[in-house]
Amino acid sequence: MGHLRRSTAQAGPVHSLTTEGTWRPTFGVQGLDVSYFQSGVNWQAQWDLGARFAYVKASEGSYYKNPVFGAQYDGSRAVGMIRGAYHFAIPNWSSGADQARYFVQNGGGWTSDGNTLPPVLDIEENPAVTNSNYSGNSCYDKSPAELAAWIRDFGNTMLALTGRLPVIYTGTYWWNTCLGNATGFGDYPLWIAAYPGSPSNDAGSVPSSWGAYSFWQYSSTGPFAGDSNVWNGSYADLSTFAMGGLAQALLKPFNTVAAYFGLDAPTTGIHCGLSQDACVRHHGIGSIYRTADGQIRVVADPIRVQWNASGAELGPMGYPVSAQACGMIGGGCVQDFQGGSYYITPAGPTVAVSNLFRAKYWTLSGHAGILGYPINNQICGLVRAGCVQQFANANLYSSPTTGVHPVTDSIRTAWASADNENGVLGYPASDQLCGLKESGCLQDFEGGSIYSTPASGTHMVTLPSRNAYWSMGGHDGPLGYPVDSATCNVVLKSCFQQFQGGWLATNAVGVSYGISGPVADKWGTVGGAAGALGYPVTDQRCGLVGGGCQQDFQSGTIYITPQNGTRTVTGSIRTAYWTAGGQGGSLGYPVTDQRCGLVGGGCQQDFQSGTIYITPQNGTRT
Numbered sequence: 196m197g198h199l200r201r202s203t204a205q206a207g208p209v210h211s212l213t214t215e216g217t218w219r220p221t222f223g224v225q226g227l228d229v230s231y232f233q234s235g236v237n238w239q240a241q242w243d244l245g246a247r248f249a250y251v252k253a254s255e256g257s258y259y260k261n262p263v264f265g266a267q268y269d270g271s272r273a274v275g276m277i278r279g280a281y282h283f284a285i286p287n288w289s290s291g292a293d294q295a296r297y298f299v300q301n302g303g304g305w306t307s308d309g310n311t312l313p314p315v316l317d318i319e320e321n322p323a324v325t326n327s328n329y330s331g332n333s334c335y336d337k338s339p340a341e342l343a344a345w346i347r348d349f350g351n352t353m354l355a356l357t358g359r360l361p362v363i364y365t366g367t368y369w370w371n372t373c374l375g376n377a378t379g380f381g382d383y384p385l386w387i388a389a390y391p392g393s394p395s396n397d398a399g400s401v402p403s404s405w406g407a408y409s410f411w412q413y414s415s416t417g418p419f420a421g422d423s424n425v426w427n428g429s430y431a432d433l434s435t436f437a438m439g440g441l442a443q444a445l446l447k448p449f450n451t452v453a454a455y456f457g458l459d460a461p462t463t464g465i466h467c468g469l470s471q472d473a474c475v476r477h478h479g480i481g482s483i484y485r486t487a488d489g490q491i492r493v494v495a496d497p498i499r500v501q502w503n504a505s506g507a508e509l510g511p512m513g514y515p516v517s518a519q520a521c522g523m524i525g526g527g528c529v530q531d532f533q534g535g536s537y538y539i540t541p542a543g544p545t546v547a548v549s550n551l552f553r554a555k556y557w558t559l560s561g562h563a564g565i566l567g568y569p570i571n572n573q574i575c576g577l578v579r580a581g582c583v584q585q586f587a588n589a590n591l592y593s594s595p596t597t598g599v600h601p602v603t604d605s606i607r608t609a610w611a612s613a614d615n616e617n618g619v620l621g622y623p624a625s626d627q628l629c630g631l632k633e634s635g636c637l638q639d640f641e642g643g644s645i646y647s648t649p650a651s652g653t654h655m656v657t658l659p660s661r662n663a664y665w666s667m668g669g670h671d672g673p674l675g676y677p678v679d680s681a682t683c684n685v686v687l688k689s690c691f692q693q694f695q696g697g698w699l700a701t702n703a704v705g706v707s708y709g710i711s712g713p714v715a716d717k718w719g720t721v722g723g724a725a726g727a728l729g730y731p732v733t734d735q736r737c738g739l740v741g742g743g744c745q746q747d748f749q750s751g752t753i754y755i756t757p758q759n760g761t762r763t764v765t766g767s768i769r770t771a772y773w774t775a776g777g778q779g780g781s782l783g784y785p786v787t788d789q790r791c792g793l794v795g796g797g798c799q800q801d802f803q804s805g806t807i808y809i810t811p812q813n814g815t816r817t
Contacts, residue, residue: 219425223427223429224428230261248277249271250424251302252282254282254283277312277434291347298353314361315364316383383404385402390413406465411424429472473486536553546569565589567586569586589601619642620640621641663734673696674698675694678693678695716761728749729751759784768789
């Protein structure tokens, strides 16, 4: 690797991008570093370009201080940047402690004011490689152990003088070559220098001491003045780092979590700049994520496999919001994400319950409730934009107009026999309600309701019959529960359905009427819809003269009075009776049913105050 940073004497070789001066990484917080070579920096212009932090060269060895350091340090801060100072190390000139003291004396201090970044030790290839004013080989004529000791001498002195270990600026190749890839420097934040040959968010490998870099110097040719850099995290992280937090931005918490969960060795470094300012490090059996709120979560296999297949954090489930919890019924596990939860089920598969269904699932006690564990992922694209998810004991259904509801037990069987959401009932519009009288249950659907009791079985009441049924009090009314499905007459385009206390009849124009109590009994004895009366054309009306009730049918009327019981008035006798004023007229209520087969083929019906006769010769007479 060539000389990475300009020294006081001469600039090293430039490693430029093919998109020179324009490209920048698509994550993190942008910044720059400058030295005397950028004496005339327009700081406002750098801010307008997007730079939010700056490092300024303060000193080199123990013999040089930047003559424009103060102007650059204060100028960057004046436009709002968080700024800090760096020292260019010359290890074969003087001790690490001497150069640390010289650095602090010439601008390398630190305060926890939130505006000051920790000091930086710039240690890289000896400028002597390209500049005869320096001496020694690329590694300053020092062994790896001697260089490591020199750096620790510098770092310990800085810690004593400022309260912060310095950031180490270096390149992977030089560090590995001259320090033998020394470990044990993980407490020092890393600033890596790596110039990709083409636009890429990948800074490449970092030395073994670090799992991730805090800063990345990605270009010496723009877009910013001096060298262009990016902070590997959010602006909030950078502010915390400036105030003394995130001693090594992310490495320690990642390592702590990995050790706690027994993860194997990492397979990647820590990569930040994910959506929502998150970071990740992958391991063989899981991945560790740090989200913008500072929470660190592990996503382990097999949940990780399913999550990755759905797009990981960019998919519908988003980021994890809890740790994986196991030891549930049957040995299951669960982990919550922004967009839902993944369940490792006792049967084996790992299944997601998305936010579309999760809230309802949880209100039903989740895997410990009536549904049990999920056994398949949700399926959408059903009729009218519906979705379904299958669970061990039942299904959850969703549609834009009805919401989310389960369908279980015998009601589920009856609904399935009616072709589920594709049938006359459509989607469920309520949860199943039990604890009704006679140990009954019911569930409402778009096109009707299903009722179930141990005694009467499970039967549906469809529209428009349900409206009439509800107007009569539903299962708590005189009809009680349905005891059979509706029977329809294709020719008459009419239907009727039997209930515990009577019938519901629906005529050809879709109007339904209930027939209950003594009226229902009477209607049944005369043949029901196929008998002399036909279908009802009104509801039963009570509160008539003398406490009576009546209900009209296509070909007759049934009357009830306390004194005379239940009587049927049909045909021409009803016409004559109504002409005479019905029960409110001179005849009063019927006291007998119509009797036919009399002398000469006649018929008669007696009323409280008279009789109506029918003869073939004389017609209907009162």
